[in-house]
Amino acid sequence: MGREKKLLDEVVTNLTALGSGLSDARELFALAKSEADEDTLLAVSSDAKTLEKLVVDMEFRRMFSNVMDPNN
Secondary structure, three states, X not given: OHHHHHHHHHHHHHHHHHHHHHHHHHHHHHHHHHHOOHHHHXXXXXXXXXXXXXXXXXXXXXXXXXXXXXXX
């Protein structure tokens, strides 16, 4: 039970961080676009790539979430 709780806590933490990151990036993108700020747009792009890596990692973990997956 403890191990499962830890895994679920990690998923919730990742989803919360992802939601917050997307919201922040959306707001920053709109602001940078309206001001034509290239540096900030590049920073938003970098942040989006980091969020994409988090999603890819979560998808990979979901694919191998069966109880028997750690076994040979």
